[in-house]
Amino acid sequence: MKFIDEYRDPELVRKLLNAVNVLAEKIGRPITLMEICGTHTHAIGRFGIRRLLPGSIRLISGPGCPVCVTSISDVDRALYLAERPNVIFATFGDMLRVPGTGGRSLQQIRAAGADVRILSSPLDGLSIAEENPTREVVFLGIGFETTAPTVASTLRSARRKGLKNFSLFSVHKTVPPAIQALLDDPGLDIDGFICPGHVSVITGGEAYRLIPEAGRAAVITGFEPVDMVDGILLSLQQILEKRYAVAIQYARGVTQGGNLRARQTMAEVFEPGDADWRGLGVIPGSGLFIRKEYESMNALNRFPLPEIHSAEFEGCRCGEILRGAMSPPECRLFRKACTPVNPVGPCMVSSEGTCAAYLRYEA
Ligand code: SF4
Numbered sequence: 001m002k003f004i005d006e007y008r009d010p011e012l013v014r015k016l017l018n019a020v021n022v023l024a025e026k027i028g029r030p031i032t033l034m035e036i037c038g039t040h041t042h043a044i045g046r047f048g049i050r051r052l053l054p055g056s057i058r059l060i061s062g063p064g065c066p067v068c069v070t071s072i073s074d075v076d077r078a079l080y081l082a083e084r085p086n087v088i089f090a091t092f093g094d095m096l097r098v099p100g101t102g103g104r105s106l107q108q109i110r111a112a113g114a115d116v117r118i119l120s121s122p123l124d125g126l127s128i129a130e131e132n133p134t135r136e137v138v139f140l141g142i143g144f145e146t147t148a149p150t151v152a153s154t155l156r157s158a159r160r161k162g163l164k165n166f167s168l169f170s171v172h173k174t175v176p177p178a179i180q181a182l183l184d185d186p187g188l189d190i191d192g193f194i195c196p197g198h199v200s201v202i203t204g205g206e207a208y209r210l211i212p213e214a215g216r217a218a219v220i221t222g223f224e225p226v227d228m229v230d231g232i233l234l235s236l237q238q239i240l241e242k243r244y245a246v247a248i249q250y251a252r253g254v255t256q257g258g259n260l261r262a263r264q265t266m267a268e269v270f271e272p273g274d275a276d277w278r279g280l281g282v283i284p285g286s287g288l289f290i291r292k293e294y295e296s297m298n299a300l301n302r303f304p305l306p307e308i309h310s311a312e313f314e315g316c317r318c319g320e321i322l323r324g325a326m327s328p329p330e331c332r333l334f335r336k337a338c339t340p341v342n343p344v345g346p347c348m349v350s351s352e353g354t355c356a357a358y359l360r361y362e363a
């Protein structure tokens with residue numbers, strides 16, 4: 001299949017791995033690379049990339065799963081909104097099983113009678129609002145730069161249609177401020193970043209200039225085995241030569257400038273603000289909040305929130321996992337109390353979660 005087979009060519013992977021081995025030896029010290037995309041985490045597990053690399057190269061996972069980085073207080077807020085009388089609460093499927101305080105989830109409250117619906121596109125939320133004019137439809141917008149433009153354009157459509165019963169609870173976040181937080185973390189020592197493929201289609205390579213400016217390697221990589229190993233090779237080249245730049249390995253999807261139109265749509269509806277990330281805490285300018293012009297469609301204005309006291313589940317180490325400070329098997333609940341069937345934390349729930357990827361491919 002064109003654009004797939006050529007990036008899964010075992011002979012090419014072998015050649016690239018040989019080159020990786022040569023560079024790793026020349027560098028002569030341990031190297032840590034972080035991938036910041038849940039799809040990369042799963043690709044690494046699925047194709048056994050970790051096992052193929054020389055022992056001196058360590059791959060760690062970062063905050064690349066939007067469901068996982070949603071703070072427990074935002075999960076609790078979502079639960080509160082979903083339980084309001086007359087509300088139809090809509091979101092993407094992965095959010096349903098994410099536990100809030102006390103282990104409650106959207107799935108549980110749906111079983112108890114709340115009207116919680118899974119959408120594959122936020123635009124479907126508008127149809128639900130049109131079909132239910134006497135009810136309030138609240139959409140939970142979650143995701144990075146990849147999904148935020150579609151949600152922004154949904155809000156624009158809702159306004160154009162004059163829909164009065166559709167609102168958004170935005171927990172959208174942007175990736176570069178999180179990378180800055182990781183770079184600033186004195187407890188982490190990361191030599192380079194495998195930058196996200198999908199997010200970069202929108203942001204473009206320019207958005208990651210902060211990485212080479214901090215003296216670390218940056219490569220935007222695709223999702224096939226050839227992409228992944230090539231991305232690692234390009235990172236090692238930068239580290240060896242100490243010449244840092246944002247390299248675009250995934251050139252079939254990403255440009256330096258990205259998708260300006262999508263970013264303009266996002267900027268028309270959202271403005272940056274400080275957002276709370278699970279594991280990373282509050283990161284300045286990393287959240288996408290609804291602008292004043294769209295205030296009437298902000299679910300948090302329509303349903304004022306009471307004070308909610310949130311508490312993480314004891315023993316869950318998702319926070320450390322999302323900072324790359326720990327790997328899933330180091331969590332004592334991994335594969336015991338916490339499994340995909342009975343997940344304790346979001347990293348085991350989400351299809352992009354690091355714990356789910358480890359359990360599926362590497363445990
Ligand atoms: Fe949290 Fe489960 Fe991962 Fe442990 S294994 S960090 S409890 S999601």
